Amino acid sequence: MATDATGTGVTGTTRVKRGMADMLKGGVIMDVVNVEQAKIAEDAGAIAVMALERVPADIRAQGGVARMSDPDMIDEIIQAVSIPVMAKARIGHFVEAQVIQSLGVDYIDESEVLTPADYINHIDKWAFTVPFVCGATNLGEALRRINEGAAMIRSKGEAGTGDVSNATGHIRTIKGEIRRLSSMSKDELYVAAKELQAPYELVCEVAEKGALPVVLFTAGGIATPADAAMMMQLGADGVFVGSGIFKSGDPVKRANAIVQATLHFDNPDEIAKASRGLGEAMVGINVSDIPVPHRLAERGW
Amino acid sequence: MSPVIGVLAIQGDVREHARCLEQLDVDVRLVKTAEQLKGIAGLVIPGGESTTMSILAVKNHLFGPLRELRRQIPMYGSCAGLIMLSDSISDGRPDQETIGGLNITAKRNAFGRQVDSFEIDLHIPAIGEPDYHAVFIRAPLVEAASSEVEVLAAIPAGKSLTGTDQVVAVRQGNLMATSFHPEITSDLRIHKYFVDMVRSA
Numbered sequence: 001m002a003t004d005a006t007g008t009g010v011t012g013t014t015r016v017k018r019g020m021a022d023m024l025k026g027g028v029i030m031d032v033v034n035v036e037q038a039k040i041a042e043d044a045g046a047i048a049v050m051a052l053e054r055v056p057a058d059i060r061a062q063g064g065v066a067r068m069s070d071p072d073m074i075d076e077i078i079q080a081v082s083i084p085v086m087a088k089a090r091i092g093h094f095v096e097a098q099v100i101q102s103l104g105v106d107y108i109d110e111s112e113v114l115t116p117a118d119y120i121n122h123i124d125k126w127a128f129t130v131p132f133v134c135g136a137t138n139l140g141e142a143l144r145r146i147n148e149g150a151a152m153i154r155s156k157g158e159a160g161t162g163d164v165s166n167a168t169g170h171i172r173t174i175k176g177e178i179r180r181l182s183s184m185s186k187d188e189l190y191v192a193a194k195e196l197q198a199p200y201e202l203v204c205e206v207a208e209k210g211a212l213p214v215v216l217f218t219a220g221g222i223a224t225p226a227d228a229a230m231m232m233q234l235g236a237d238g239v240f241v242g243s244g245i246f247k248s249g250d251p252v253k254r255a256n257a258i259v260q261a262t263l264h265f266d267n268p269d270e271i272a273k274a275s276r277g278l279g280e281a282m283v284g285i286n287v288s289d290i291p292v293p294h295r296l297a298e299r300g301w
Numbered sequence: 302m303s304p305v306i307g308v309l310a311i312q313g314d315v316r317e318h319a320r321c322l323e324q325l326d327v328d329v330r331l332v333k334t335a336e337q338l339k340g341i342a343g344l345v346i347p348g349g350e351s352t353t354m355s356i357l358a359v360k361n362h363l364f365g366p367l368r369e370l371r372r373q374i375p376m377y378g379s380c381a382g383l384i385m386l387s388d389s390i391s392d393g394r395p396d397q398e399t400i401g402g403l404n405i406t407a408k409r410n411a412f413g414r415q416v417d418s419f420e421i422d423l424h425i426p427a428i429g430e431p432d433y434h435a436v437f438i439r440a441p442l443v444e445a446a447s448s449e450v451e452v453l454a455a456i457p458a459g460k461s462l463t464g465t466d467q468v469v470a471v472r473q474g475n476l477m478a479t480s481f482h483p484e485i486t487s488d489l490r491i492h493k494y495f496v497d498m499v500r501s502a
Contacts, residue, residue, distance in 0.1 A: 009419025009437065009460075016418035019314075019438045019485045023349050023380070026312040045356045047312060047349075082352045082394055084415065084439070106415035106439070129416045256360075263311060263333065263357060 012129035017151035020107065020131055021215035024048060024084070024152075024238055028228065028259050029217070031055050031242040034073070035080040037251070044255035045263075047238065048084040048107070051077040056113045056160030056296070057243035057282065066114040068096040074103050086133070091300060092118025094127070101130040107152070108132045110145075112299035113159045113242075120301070125149030135219065137170045137297055139177035143198035143206070146214055153212060155236070156297040157220015160243050162284030164221045164230070166297055171218050171234045181207040220297065223248070223281050225261030225274040232265030249279030304342035304499050307332040311357045313349020313381060317484035321492040327499070335366040343375045343499035346382030346400075348438070348482045351409065354381055355397050364398055371402045375475040375502050377495040383407055383471075383478035384441050391444060402476045404447035411442030411480075412462070423481075425454040425470065428490040435469070435481035442480055443468035453477070475502060 027047025032038040033055060041049045053069045054062065068089055078085050084106035089096035091110055096117070100108050110123050112135050125132040126149035133152040136142035142153045155174055157167030181192060181203065189207055193200040205213055218231040219240035228239045241258055248254045257274040264270030292298065303326055308318045310331035319329045322345070332338055344367075346354075358364055370376075371386070378386040384393070385400050387407035412419070418439060422432040433454075446452065446468060454470035461467045469480040475498065483491035 009421040009456075011417060011419045013420055015420060015436055015485065016415075016438055019436055019482060020415050020418060022314040022317065022485060023438060025314060025316070025349075026310070027350065027353060042352065043356065045353050045360065047353050082392075082409065083350055101416065104414045104416065131415065259357070260360070263361070 014151070017131035018214050021133070021152035025215060026263065027238045028262050029086065029238065029240045030245055030255065031240070032077065032246070035076050037246055038077045038081045040252055040255055042081045042083050044252070045259040046083060046255065048086055049077065049081060050086045050088065050109060050240065052088050055243040055246060057162075057247050059113060060160040068093070068100065068114070071099065071103055074100070074105060078104060088114055089123070090114040091116040092121050092123060094123045097123050097128060101128055105130065110134050110150075112156060112296045116299050122148050122300070133217070135297075135300060136174065137300075138173045139181075139206070140196035140198050141300060142174060142212060143196060143202045146212070147199050147202060150214065152215045152217065154217040154219040154240055156300070157218065157222070158287045158290070159220045159296050161221045161287055161290070162223040162244060162282040163287045164223065164227045166287050167218050167220045167222060167231060168234065170220075170297070171231060171236055174216065175235050178206055178210060178212070182210045221287070222258075223284065225257045225271055228258045229261045229265040229271045232262055238262070244282055247282035249281075254278050303327050305330050305340060306343040306345065306496070306499060307338065307341035308345045308347060311349070311354050311361070313347040313354065314482070314484055315347050318345045318347045318379075321484050321489055322496070324489060325493055325496045327496055334361065335363060338366050338370055341374065342502070343377070343495065344370065345495070346376065346378040346385050347484065348380035348382065351381035351384040351441075352394060352397060354385060355399065359398055364400065367400045371400055371476060375477075375495065375498045376402070378478040379482050379484060380438065380440055380480060383443075383480055384409060386476055386478050403471060403473050403478060404450055405443050405471060406445040407441045408444040409441050410439050411444070412437060412440055415439055421456065421460065423454050423456065423469070427453050428494055433488060433490065434486055436485055437469075437481050440469075440480045443471055446471060449473055454479070
């Protein structure tokens with residue numbers, strides 16, 4: 001956290017980190033692997049792009065260790081678009097995060113889509129000026145990440161599948177657990193904190209506000225305008241779309257359509273309009289066909 | 302009767318602005334379509350991503366009605382909203398459209414990228430004492446302003462990184478804008494200033 005003794009502004013505060021995510025609300029963040037895709041995303045009205053070397057569907061298909069992207073590629077994308085640029089670091093790989101921060105990226109995703117670098121610890125995100133987003137499948141996991149300094153949470157879903165069922169499950173779980181906390185009496189929150197394996201103070205804060213203290217997006221398997229609108233109706237603040245756009249038949253149309261459906265998520269006429277003439281959706285894999293050890297959402301602890 | 306104040310709900314921190322306004326005894330309406338603009342007495346354009354907001358306003362045919370409306374009712378823009386109300390932008394996409402009305406040139410991301418976002422106390426005479434705690438996130442700056450534009454706040458030369466005064470809040474007639482985000486703090490004085498503008502319009 002940088003403080004300037006001359007009385008000029010203070011950078012890297014919790015408020016500017018969480019506030020940055022506030023500015024993304026209602027938006028679509030798109031995975032892109034090159035400048036051309038980044039421009040398509042920006043033109044379609046994406047709120048930010050996630051620069052990465054391979055989209056999750058390819059990571060899944062090709063296998064091997066997935067790591068941070070080439071700094072040259074991240075730089076090119078930063079130069080090419082005026083919207084914020086995010087990049088992924090491996091879970092626990094704090095040096096990849098240091099490198100990404102030094103590139104001037106606006107947000108780091110400590111992501112289960114990459115191969116984890118530490119199977120016990122996540123990155124200490126308080127040590128950085130740049131804000132972090134982390135994945136979660138349930139409230140306890142979300143609160144552990146916030147306790148480590150995450151300024152934004154995305155429910156995980158199952159990336160690279162085009163199967164939205166896990167995304168639905170995770171956002172419903174998180175929202176449901178928040179509602180449950182809100183209905184508890186104060187003395188029950190001690191045990192709730194124990195069960196959630198999360199700090200008591202954060203549990204109390206969520207119970208009182210009826211919401212996470214940070215912005216909550218969804219991710220993982222979103223492939224159609226209706227998928228995106230459903231996530232918004234389930235209470236997401238915005239959506240990440242990975243393979244769903246650039247693995248589809250007509251990425252330009254689909255990118256536009258998913259943005260429109262996210263904006264007008266509560267208006268079925270608009271969602272219908274956005275759903276017309278999009279060509280092939282990404283082929284997709286049913287999550288239930290993926291052996292459990294290969295499911296990305298299981299990564300993170 | 303309390304006036305209806307709209308919050309442009311394309312994207313960004315719509316909810317936070319709505320929450321601030323609700324505490325000031327006005328009715329709040331979230332606006333996504335031209336139809337929803339009808340009957341409002343004032344409009345807030347929230348913080349968000351100005352590139353995205355502009356692209357989506359084009360796609361949803363909002364610029365025509367918004368430009369007409371800004372001649373009739375007070376509007377207030379924070380951060381991205383300041384860019385939307387500027388007559389010209391430096392450092393934006395060449396095709397970035399705005400509502401305009403404030404005779405200023407706004408510089409996008411004038412302070413740098415997200416790692417350079419900051420908080421600072423500002424003296425703002427129009428809202429009185431004490432100093433106002435302002436939060437800047439990938440914030441724009443008023444690079445140039447014509448003589449009709451009233452400067453409401455500036456980061457003084459001694460505290461700014463450039464060593465010159467940096468203008469961060471302005472008003473011209475019924476339009477006002479700030480580079481910072483009053484909606485994410487609990488100090489309601491900026492919103493109250495705008496609501497007073499709406500009530501006396």
